[in-house]
Amino acid sequence: xxxxLLGSRSLWASDIFSMNDPxxxxxxxxxxxxxxxxxxxxxxxGREVVKQEWAKVCVHIACFSNAELPSQWERYANQGxxxxxxxxxxxxxxxxLQQGVxxxxxxxxxxxxxxxxxxxxxxxxxxxTPGLLKREWNSLAARKTLPDKATTYLFSLAMTVxxxxxxxxxxxxxxxxxPRNGALRGKRALxxxxxxxxVCHFALPICTPTLVTEVVxxxxxxxxxxxLRRQLNDAGLGLVSVRHSSCQCPxxxxxxxxxxx
Numbered sequence: 013x014x015x016x017l018l019g020s021r022s023l024w025a026s027d028i029f030s031m032n033d034p035x036x037x038x039x040x041x042x043x044x045x046x047x048x049x050x051x052x053x054x055x056x057x058g059r060e061v062v063k064q065e066w067a068k069v070c071v072h073i074a075c076f077s078n079a080e081l082p083s084q085w086e087r088y089a090n091q092g093x094x095x096x097x098x099x100x101x102x103x104x105x106x107x108x109l110q111q112g113v114x115x116x117x118x119x120x121x122x123x124x125x126x127x128x129x130x131x132x133x134x135x136x137x138x139x140x141t142p143g144l145l146k147r148e149w150n151s152l153a154a155r156k157t158l159p160d161k162a163t164t165y166l167f168s169l170a171m172t173v174x175x176x177x178x179x180x181x182x183x184x185x186x187x188x189x190x191p192r193n194g195a196l197r198g199k200r201a202l203x204x205x206x207x208x209x210x211v212c213h214f215a216l217p218i219c220t221p222t223l224v225t226e227v228v229x230x231x232x233x234x235x236x237x238x239x240l241r242r243q244l245n246d247a248g249l250g251l252v253s254v255r256h257s258s259c260q261c262p263x264x265x266x267x268x269x270x271x272x273x
Contacts, residue, residue: 013095013227014240018247022215023097025072025188028171030211040170044125069167070190070204072214078117078182080228082259089230092261097219098226101184107218111202114187119172120179128169136162164189188214226253231261 016023076099077084085092108115119125171187188202202214218224227244229235237254244252 013097014243017097017219017224017227017249017252018243020215021219022217023074023219025074025186025214025216027212028071028073030213031073039175040166040173044122044173045129045166045170047126068191069164070212071167071171072188072212073171074186074216076184076186078184079180080257080259081180082231082261084181085230085257085259085261092230092232092257092259093234094230095233095235096228096230096257097224098228099218099223100225103223104218107223108186113202114168114185116172116185116187118174118178118183118185120174120176122176125173132162132165132169186216221249221251224249224252226255229254229256231257231259 078101080096082092085094088094089096105115119128167189168187171185174183190204202216204212205215206212227240229237229240237256241254244250244254
């Protein structure tokens with residue numbers, strides 16, 4: 013936490029294939045999509061196409077939460093020995109808008125998720141229905157682009173859904189998508205970086221005085237709050253509040269638990 017606030021001032025948006033939780037990507041494509049679209053799922057957007065398209069697209073997410081739970085301290089802050097950084101949500105939304113990236117809450121309601129997929133499915137079917145084809149899709153070239161556009165939409169949608177049992181975390185995400193080995197489009201100033209092991213990530217310079225509101229010291233964290241306040245003040249973050257978490261974490265396990273990136 014100190015390296016972030018007192019050093020880089022950035023959080024990472026990590027490649028989804030490098031995250032600790034495989035459920036981040038498996039749930040939508042292995043469970044939700046096949047169930048919601050069923051036997052009528054168009055071959056253009058079937059599993060094989062989606063699998064092929066994953067190889068073309070780099071998808072990165074950064075995770076946030078509107079909740080503060082003992083289970084989160086256990087999973088994501090080394091059994092409560094770390095700290096959490098609090099952000100001004102409205103200011104963060106404005107920052108994302110300026111960067112051209114998405115910030116959104118996760119959906120945990122299975123019926124709502126299936127409804128979203130169903131609406132998409134019906135919209136695609138209407139495009140291919142004889143006599144209903146819109147003028148902009150009349151050319152062969154335009155029709156060839158449809159699977160790519162639809163798959164991109166499915167990827168985006170997949171990043172907004174999780175299983176219901178995670179709903180207590182009230183997660184929000186920043187999403188960045190780009191062609192793999194390609195340049196970013198639009199006005200984004202964010203650039204892809206690589207870790208020492210070659211894994212791609214984006215540095216999000218959001219740990220600034222205009223965006224950060226508080227630092228929450230974990231239930232088992234040994235940081236001296238007064239020392240931390242002085243360090244934040246020296247770093248130009250004097251208006252950032254510091255508090256101790258009121259959560260009570262269970263006794264730590266022998267092996268420990270590391271937070272996800």
